[in-house]
Amino acid sequence: MSEWIKLKAKDGHELSAYVARPIGEAVGVLILVQEIFGVNAHIRSVADGYAKDGFLVVAPAIFDRFEPGVDLTYQPEDMKRAYNFYGMLKPEPTLMDVAAAYEWAKKAGKKIGVIGYCYGGLTSWLVATRGKDYGMQPSCCVGYYAGGVGSVAKEDPSCPVMLHFGANDSHIGKDQVDAVRSAHPEVKIFIYEGAGHAFNRDADPSSYHAASAKLARERSLEFLKTHLA
Template identity: 65%
Template sequence: MSEWLKVKASDGNELSVYVARPEGEPIGAIVLVQEIFGVNWHIRNVADEYAKEGYVVVAPALFDRYERDVELKYEGEDAKRAGEFWKKLNPETALLDIAVAYEVAKEVGRGIGVLGFCYGGLMSWLTATRGETLKMQPSCCVGYYPGGIGKYATEEPSCPVMLHFGGADSHIGADQIEAVRTAHPDVEIYVYEGAGHAFNRSVDPNTHHAASAALARKRTLAFFKTNVA
């Protein structure tokens, strides 16, 4: 079962959150943070799939600060628009929107994990390192191909973190991965050879790397089971 809810961040920003619920009693909750294409059909499908695993999944629409109901494809003019939205995104205000989604997730009364992809992967990392200032204390955080993480590599996470990178990712250099690995040897980092950026995006044949996506999902589910469920 899924639905859209309207919520309000602590600074007064009103935004939508997509909420996917399991059929039975939830074993935990996940805050799912979008790519730079909005909470589109792919992100909603990710939410629905994790709901089938027993989690209540809450995905905040980060673009609502700038324009409501944005849902972009991965090519052509939509790809250009995604780049324009990316330039507007501010991690500080994005964290406020994630924090209100976290409040929705708290209603489940169980552990909460944070899962993000691309920009959302970076925000998952920043939730782990800065979330406590916004009353977020996730059980764990998982980031897929978190672009720009090298800039924040020395920040200290307050919970277990797992990161997934494509070995052939042209957007994230090996130096960024090494910066995190050096600063935090306890962070679980996986690099998937032959996989590029957005390798989990099953609806995009230009980026999807099925074997890597399946293995990363298996590892993520086990991580959530250990730390959230």
């Protein structure tokens, strides 16, 4: 079962969030942070998938600060719009929006984790390292292809973290991955041979790498259940 709800951030900004509910009692709560394409069909399907695995999932629409209801495809014109929105993003308001989802998630009385993809992957890392400043203390965080993570690699996460990267990712250099590995050998980092950026994005054949997506999801699910169930 899914629905859209309204959240309010600490600065008074109101935003939408997509909620996917499990059948029966939730094993834990997941905050799912979007790519730069909005809470689109792909992100909603990811949320629905984790709900089928027993999680209550909430995906805040962080682009609502710029335009409500952004729902982009991976076609060239929408790609241009996505990168325009990306240029407007800043960590502080994004973390406030995630914190609004976190406050809502607390009502379930379960452990809370964060999972994010692309820009959401970087945000997931920042929730792990800066979340306390925004009233968040997740039990674990998972980041897929977190672009820019190298620049904040020395920040200390306050919870267990798992990161996934494609070996052929043209957006994220090996130096970024190595920076995290060097600063935090305890962080679980997985590299997927043959996979590029956005390898989990099954709605985009040009990016999707089925074998890597399957393995990364299996690892993520085990990690989430270990720390949230």
